[in-house]
Amino acid sequence: MISLTNAAFGYGSVPIIRNVTQELPAGSFHFLTGPSGAGKTTLLKMCYLALRPQQGKIEVFGQDVAKMTRDQVSNMRRKIGVVHQDCQFLDHLTVQENIALPLKVSGRNVDENMDNLMDLLSWVGMNHRIDAMPDQLSGGERQRLALARAVIMSPDMIVADEPTGNVDWEMAERLLTLLIELNKMGKTILLATHDLSLIRAAKGRVSAKVLRLKNGDLQLAGAEL
Amino acid sequence: MIRTLKFLFGSRASDKIVPPRGNSAWLTFSAAAAMAFIAVFALALALAVDRVADRWSLELAQTATVHIVAPVAEIDAQTEAALNALRTTPGIASAEVLGDEAQAALLAPWLGEDLPIDTLPLPELIEVTVIGDGPDVENLKLRLAAEAPGARFDDHSKWRQPLRSAANQLRLMALASLVLVAVTTAIIVTLAANASLAASALIIKTLRLIGATDGYIARAFVRRITFRTLAGAIVGAALAMLVMFPYPALQGSGEVLTTLSFVDWHWALPVLVPVLAAITAFIATQIAARRHLRRAA
Numbered sequence: 001m002i003s004l005t006n007a008a009f010g011y012g013s014v015p016i017i018r019n020v021t022q023e024l025p026a027g028s029f030h031f032l033t034g035p036s037g038a039g040k041t042t043l044l045k046m047c048y049l050a051l052r053p054q055q056g057k058i059e060v061f062g063q064d065v066a067k068m069t070r071d072q073v074s075n076m077r078r079k080i081g082v083v084h085q086d087c088q089f090l091d092h093l094t095v096q097e098n099i100a101l102p103l104k105v106s107g108r109n110v111d112e113n114m115d116n117l118m119d120l121l122s123w124v125g126m127n128h129r130i131d132a133m134p135d136q137l138s139g140g141e142r143q144r145l146a147l148a149r150a151v152i153m154s155p156d157m158i159v160a161d162e163p164t165g166n167v168d169w170e171m172a173e174r175l176l177t178l179l180i181e182l183n184k185m186g187k188t189i190l191l192a193t194h195d196l197s198l199i200r201a202a203k204g205r206v207s208a209k210v211l212r213l214k215n216g217d218l219q220l221a222g223a224e225l
Numbered sequence: 226m227i228r229t230l231k232f233l234f235g236s237r238a239s240d241k242i243v244p245p246r247g248n249s250a251w252l253t254f255s256a257a258a259a260m261a262f263i264a265v266f267a268l269a270l271a272l273a274v275d276r277v278a279d280r281w282s283l284e285l286a287q288t289a290t291v292h293i294v295a296p297v298a299e300i301d302a303q304t305e306a307a308l309n310a311l312r313t314t315p316g317i318a319s320a321e322v323l324g325d326e327a328q329a330a331l332l333a334p335w336l337g338e339d340l341p342i343d344t345l346p347l348p349e350l351i352e353v354t355v356i357g358d359g360p361d362v363e364n365l366k367l368r369l370a371a372e373a374p375g376a377r378f379d380d381h382s383k384w385r386q387p388l389r390s391a392a393n394q395l396r397l398m399a400l401a402s403l404v405l406v407a408v409t410t411a412i413i414v415t416l417a418a419n420a421s422l423a424a425s426a427l428i429i430k431t432l433r434l435i436g437a438t439d440g441y442i443a444r445a446f447v448r449r450i451t452f453r454t455l456a457g458a459i460v461g462a463a464l465a466m467l468v469m470f471p472y473p474a475l476q477g478s479g480e481v482l483t484t485l486s487f488v489d490w491h492w493a494l495p496v497l498v499p500v501l502a503a504i505t506a507f508i509a510t511q512i513a514a515r516r517h518l519r520r521a522a
Contacts (some may be wrong), residue, residue, distance in 0.1 A: 048434075050433075070438070070439060071438050071439075071440070074433070074436050074437060074438040074439075075436065075438075076436075077433070077434065077436040078435070078436035082434050082435075088427055088430065088431040089429065089431065090242060090244075090428055091244075092241075092244045093241065093242075093246065096295070097241065101242070101432075101434060101435055104242075105432065105435055105436055105437040105441060106436060137389040143390075149435065153435075153436075199250075
């Protein structure tokens with residue numbers, strides 16, 4: 001699914017990620033943890049093709065990221081659902097329109113996918129808020145909306161960057177449950193969090209591995225949960 | 226061509242990703258309206274200059290003058306001989322001696338109204354009206370030299386040339402105004418597009434995150450800004466036409482200002498202004514959007 005070989009990235013002369021080598025096989029569930037500033041977000045960005053490695057090699061779905069054109073990168077991103085801590089939406093569109101956005105972007109007919117869309121909204125518990133505007137949503141609702149938008153295209157992989165950072169514990173558990181359900185459907189999950197209690201909450205519910213980043217180095221590369 | 230048609234008649238869904246309001250939206254609309262208003266006036270000016278230039282040229286081309294400079298005793302005989310020669314020359318419709326009153330009227334602006342014209346040694350003037358391509362001037366001059374040696378034929382060519390030059394310069398100035406309006410529109414639209422794209426940085430980031438290509442994002446902005454420009458230009462052009470409508474061009478007048486309007490089918494030309502404004506906006510925004518997205522990658 002994703003293969004990193006000696007991947008490195010830095011801003012200016014400051015290295016953020018150093019020689020990371022890691023395999024993320026299809027259907028796997030990985031927690032990426034580490035202190036703030038360890039490089040978690042940068043590593044995730046490299047995985048969902050927002051950044052290209054300055055050294056080393058990253059292959060996503062078997063393709064070398066360095067050799068992809070901009071349009072190929074865009075098309076590849078449709079196979080990767082991304083959820084951020086600070087979920088960004090188009091504030092002038094309703095909940096339903098925001099979730100349907102990836103369908104529109106990829107040229108799919110929204111009306112033909114309306115049943116899927118409504119099922120998805122029910123799954124994340126947002127079916128009663130389809131006409132709400134993003135600024136009317138709570139932090140937890142925004143996270144669930146982001147998750148729904150991330151999976152509307154039925155991507156093969158979900159990358160989540162601190163998705164529980166702005167929500168209470170109950171909502172964090174609910175989001176974790178949704179991600180575990182997605183993993184059981186065969187989706188590959190890469191979840192970055194500095195919240196160890198979230199990782200503990202997953203124990204026994206999913207076969208996950210933990211990656212720990214510190215100062216750009218992968219110290220714990222795939223320890224079983 | 227196919228891409229343009231696809232853009233014009235393609236899905237309106239992509240429009241919605243661009244926020245419908247904002248400073249740049251208002252800027253684009255109002256600038257397009259103002260530019261279209263000015264463009265319609267520049268167009269009217271260009272056409273008015275054209276009409277006036279044509280009229281001046283036609284009036285001078287249709288007339289000629291023969292003046293008889295001869296000893297007093299021979300004037301009548303030479304005038305009669307010149308008239309005979311002129312009236313039997315192909316290409317001349319009429320030839321009439323300019324009477325004292327007409328001569329006084331011609332001199333009044335310089336010498337005053339109460340001119341004792343009969344006391345002045347003025348040459349006899351014959352006003353000639355030509356038809357078609359006019360007479361063979363060289364042959365006519367030779368004939369006049371033989372039959373009325375004091376007759377001088379003036380086909381006004383030395384007056385027509387400077388008038389033609391002046392009219393051409395006015396035409397060029399009017400055209401330059403139109404070009405400047407188009408360039409200014411392109412600059413304003415480019416600025417508005419850049420402002421809109423910069424204000425939409427988060428939207429662009431979000432769209433990229435969900436797999437939108439640069440082409441998709443650019444099309445959405447280009448389409449929205451092009452239609453805003455079109456709408457503004459329609460309003461501006463319509464306002465300009467409304468302002469000009471109560472003042473139809475005075476057909477008989479030779480002044481530019483009194484003919485600063487449209488006549489006949491020329492009223493259809495301002496319709497082109499919004500279309501050209503939209504094409505200008507399309508090209509300018511396309512370039513601005515692609516450049517912005519490349520930089521923001």
